[in-house]
Amino acid sequence: MIRTNSGTIRAAVSAMALAIGFAASAGAQEQLTVRLDFSPWGVHAGMHLAQHMGWFEEAGLNVEVQDGRGSGNTLQLVNAGRVDVGQVQLGLLGAAREEGAKVTSFAGFQRKTDLCILVDKDSEVAQIADLKGKSLVVFAASPWAAYINDFLAAGGLDEGDAEVLFVDPAALWGTYTAGRADGLMSTIGSAIPVAEASRPSKCLMLDLADLYFPSYGLIASEDTIADRGADLAKLVAVQQRAWAEIKENPQAGVEAILAMRPDAKLNPDVLRAQIQLTVDYFDTPATEGHPIGWQAEADWAQALAGMEKIGLIASGWTATDYFTNDLVE
Template sequence: MERTTHWARALRTAGIGLAALAVCALPALAQEKLTVRLDFSPWGVQAAMHLAKEKGWFKDEGLDVDIQDGRGSGNTLQLVNAGQVDIGQIQLGLLPQARENGAQVKGIAGWGRRTDLAVLVDKDSSVNKVSDFAGKTLVVFAASPWAPYIDYWLKQGGLDRTRTTITFVDPAALWGTYTARRADGLMSTEPSAIPVAAATRPSKAILAEDAGIAYPSYGLVATEKTIATRKEALAKLVAVQAKAWAYLRDGKIEDGVDAIVKQRPDAKLDRTVLAEQIRLTIAFFDTPATKGKPLGWQAEEDWNAALKGLEAAGAVKPGWKASDYYTNDFIK
């Protein structure tokens, strides 16, 4: 009887130990996996994503987030639409054309709500507006967000491709062409390009918005299926990103630089360039229509302006509805 009691006590003790181990393992088991594909190789616009990963903010919300570098916003959008990744961080202005071609992807948060498309020219150049590009050569890559707007933009200055030369190159050759001065201007975005150009060809930005172009910049996208079936996980991720951007905007830019460098140690990144890219990214967060609204909230007024411009440029057909391209359901 004494031996039986001894074994019973031992089994009860073991059972309690196993139960405790199971409880301890619950948080790990509860981590929900999400794949996030970024737009390109590491640069400042990705600071909030890497910061949240580095500080454990995703983990705190029960998320296991796999952050992948991208090969362009267009490529990331395709991968999201194909279901190969859950979420993309891209230039939201690509959505209308993609949906026109059958994509089922929507914007779930908009960070860069102001148009950041720009043409870089020498800092001391006399070029200040579209009409000043007469006789100039501009370099761009074919899949650039600039692509649907080029002719429309030229037209705003009374120009066309017979009066301004547009040279299309591979993305890898874009910077070399500009810094070697084989082009007078580089079509890109101000936050990404100006800090990079500073070391080899100090430049200023001629903004597309000054020619009446409205184009939603960086934000998060997901398929309609993912939006419908993974609401809780998406809401957590968006909330964490809003927290991270607010933290960076509150003067903690160097923490964002640290996070990118730590998360991508082999990328040989320039800290000064990253810091300026983050600063300029934040400078394009707000529009008059989003004043006083939470980070990530997208304004119908801004989307209407963008879609009217895309229609005028021949990039989308008439009959569109702004609400088809975005949702604010995840913004609080």
């Protein structure tokens, strides 16, 4: 569990916010590396908008935004000290800390469970039990992998009632869009907009099984949070500014991603839909009315109860082992 002096950090954050006011920094800029989860998609809009508009520099930060190779890989790099900050699916912290990782979430932006199973939009599949006899495609390192059996069991299905196909991540979409699987395990924000062009889909959400998974936010090692809390607080403040703008004007996020990743050949309509779904999944009842990035102990406790139930973590962990709000104003 991370140990910090909350009063000291909060005082420092408040003083910092008053001092910078998003005005140009007169001193040297602090270097930060931020590793994203995958290649560019809508959930990255906050980072790209801040970089495109020069808001990091205004806050006294020189931020290198790197594309990633999966949330799990990014988490490993953060834990190893090879990057300062990761933007990942926060629910992965459960197993990671169980295995000894010293990584903590210091801001959670997309706080509602977004893991889902895509099926044809006009399919009669409407509940978990309807997946009987269906084939479902997923990749082995997906957050979904640990939840599959318990999700199906919540619908009264035994192992084998649905066929689960594990494929390489590169083959995931091709398997689904070619019709070689009835369902695709992914996240609603990333998947639904991409599927629209080739196989319009709807979603069965993980929480149908009373299982919950905190989604995208920022992580750092415990040492980095302790040693560089003021820099991380600036990063959070800039991201709050960026996402507040995007909530009002999603097109700003689209244009920023296209500008910062011009060679990625991205579809602006897909990006716009991904951004909107990201924003739609920002809040849970427990986070309503709180600042962007603030995490609720109740949400984490609910997620951890499910992780214990499926055997992903042992008993004894508490919600505050996984997150801190000390850097969120």
